[in-house]
Amino acid sequence: MAYDKDWAKVDPSTLPDIKVPPPGPRSRELHSRAEKFMKGYSSQVKLFPVAFESGHGVTLTDVDGNRYIDFSSGIYVTNLGHCHPKVVEYIQKHTATLMNCHDYTTEVKALFLEKLASHTPGNLNGIQMYCSGTEAVEAGMRAARAHTNKHEFFSFYGDFHGKTMSAVSLTEVANFTTGPRAPGHHMAPNGHCYRCHFNKVYPECNLFCVDALEKQIKMEGTDNIAAVVLEPIQGWNGSIVYPDGYIPKIRKMCDRLGILLIVDEVLTCCARTGKFWCVDHYDVEPDIIIMGKGMANGFPCTAFAIKDDYTEVLEKISASTSYGGNPMAAAAGLASLEVIEEENLVERSAKLGSFILDKLLKMKDNHKIIGEVRGKGCLLGMELVKDQETREPFIDAGNRVYQKAFSRGLAWIPARQNLRMSPPLIMEEELAARALEIIDDSITEVEKEYGY
Numbered sequence: 001m002a003y004d005k006d007w008a009k010v011d012p013s014t015l016p017d018i019k020v021p022p023p024g025p026r027s028r029e030l031h032s033r034a035e036k037f038m039k040g041y042s043s044q045v046k047l048f049p050v051a052f053e054s055g056h057g058v059t060l061t062d063v064d065g066n067r068y069i070d071f072s073s074g075i076y077v078t079n080l081g082h083c084h085p086k087v088v089e090y091i092q093k094h095t096a097t098l099m100n101c102h103d104y105t106t107e108v109k110a111l112f113l114e115k116l117a118s119h120t121p122g123n124l125n126g127i128q129m130y131c132s133g134t135e136a137v138e139a140g141m142r143a144a145r146a147h148t149n150k151h152e153f154f155s156f157y158g159d160f161h162g163k164t165m166s167a168v169s170l171t172e173v174a175n176f177t178t179g180p181r182a183p184g185h186h187m188a189p190n191g192h193c194y195r196c197h198f199n200k201v202y203p204e205c206n207l208f209c210v211d212a213l214e215k216q217i218k219m220e221g222t223d224n225i226a227a228v229v230l231e232p233i234q235g236w237n238g239s240i241v242y243p244d245g246y247i248p249k250i251r252k253m254c255d256r257l258g259i260l261l262i263v264d265e266v267l268t269c270c271a272r273t274g275k276f277w278c279v280d281h282y283d284v285e286p287d288i289i290i291m292g293k294g295m296a297n298g299f300p301c302t303a304f305a306i307k308d309d310y311t312e313v314l315e316k317i318s319a320s321t322s323y324g325g326n327p328m329a330a331a332a333g334l335a336s337l338e339v340i341e342e343e344n345l346v347e348r349s350a351k352l353g354s355f356i357l358d359k360l361l362k363m364k365d366n367h368k369i370i371g372e373v374r375g376k377g378c379l380l381g382m383e384l385v386k387d388q389e390t391r392e393p394f395i396d397a398g399n400r401v402y403q404k405a406f407s408r409g410l411a412w413i414p415a416r417q418n419l420r421m422s423p424p425l426i427m428e429e430e431l432a433a434r435a436l437e438i439i440d441d442s443i444t445e446v447e448k449e450y451g452y
């Protein structure tokens with residue numbers, strides 16, 4: 001399909017365009033109607049209860065007519081921009097042709113699988129398709145259990161892997177569960193250098209945290225541990241990028257102990273971090289890789305891939321679901337992967353991301369409450385602290401800066417003292433610079449409010 005390559009172009013001087021102080025009256029009215037029934041909104045909605053009407057490319061429009069710069073991509077989802085014409089066309093075609101035929105083969109599914117397998121690392125070509133990240137994580141865990149005949153897992157402090165029972169048991173976020181994590185799910189301190197759990201300093205530490213992980217795994221008994229599950233960059237925990245060597249050292253440890261390595265790339269896959277997969281930054285090949293979010297630019301379509309030589313386990317855990325791999329989802333995935341290739345989005349993500357990270361680093365020099373800025377490609381973040389020496393988290397400031405920037409027209413993602421940025425990979429630098437000015441001004445105002 002031919003589409004105008006400039007379909008998402010915007011004049012940066014016209015954005016954001018705030019006509020009514022948001023959340024405006026229509027937003028408030030709609031939100032209060034929805035909220036009567038829908039309980040448990042995320043903190044980002046609670047802190048800024050706006051209602052959206054449409055999205056186009058790198059912009060979002062709310063129901064009061066305000067236009068925002070999108071620095072969130074849904075939540076790391078609409079990487080190609082909202083309503084990318086190729087994705088829309090493919091989904092529309094398959095919506096009008098065949099919506100569902102259980103797990104029978106369709107041409108579009110075959111095309112999608114071939115395209116995806118051309119991108120998966122090494123020989124990770126055994127694939128199953130699902131509809132949410134958490135389902136794909138659980139399916140990957142089931143595959144690990146089927147292959148190893150072991151049933152326990154290790155994940156890391158601060159991880160987020162979804163909200164079904166096993167996936168949520170891999171997360172640290174206690175309030176998503178209604179009690180203790182399911183048995184057999186262990187958590188270990190992660191390699192979070194800014195807040196080292198062992199009070200050590202990288203690189204002199206020689207990645208002591210991985211040695212400690214190995215010790216903890218051995219104490220639990222390697223006979224039962226099927227896999228280590230890892231977010232290669234922690235999203236929910238505040239865009240935590242691990243030090244070089246950390247993920248390769250975990251890979252080696254898993255090999256030594258005979259444990260699988262499952263890398264959860266639901267958030268980091270498909271060019272988000274400036275490589276197709278985040279593990280490509282570290283030359284690491286997982287045993288199982290999980291993908292979602294940006295893989296289909298907003299249509300529910302997720303998957304996991306496992307090594308060819310393990311595919312007997314895929315027979316054991318059956319790929320059949322009501323919706324996984326339906327023609328509309330496969331079409332959205334196929335279109336998205338084609339666009340990533342055609343529009344060189346891996347390179348563009350790396351370039352835009354380093355432009356933003358440079359500006360964030362300069363911003364940090366001018367603000368007392370920025371403790372750390374971090375990111376890879378277009379997965380970025382900053383952490384606010386009360387004092388750069390003590391690094392005490394500044395949660396109130398995180399919430400206030402989020403709200404202030406949003407009210408000025410920047411749609412983005414809070415996480416307590418952390419602020420997360422995930423622009424569509426197609427954003428022009430000039431517009432990203434405008435977004436960063438909004439963040440800078442909002443931090444200045446909040447610093448004044450708190451007497452810095």
Ligand SMILES: Cc1ncc(COP(=O)(O)O)c(C=O)c1O
Pocket residue numbers: 131132133134135137160161162163231235236264265266267292
């Ligand atoms: C790393 C990671 N894994 C899994 C999930 C769960 O995905 P979903 O919300 O599609 O179930 C998320 C969601 O944010 C995620 O960030």
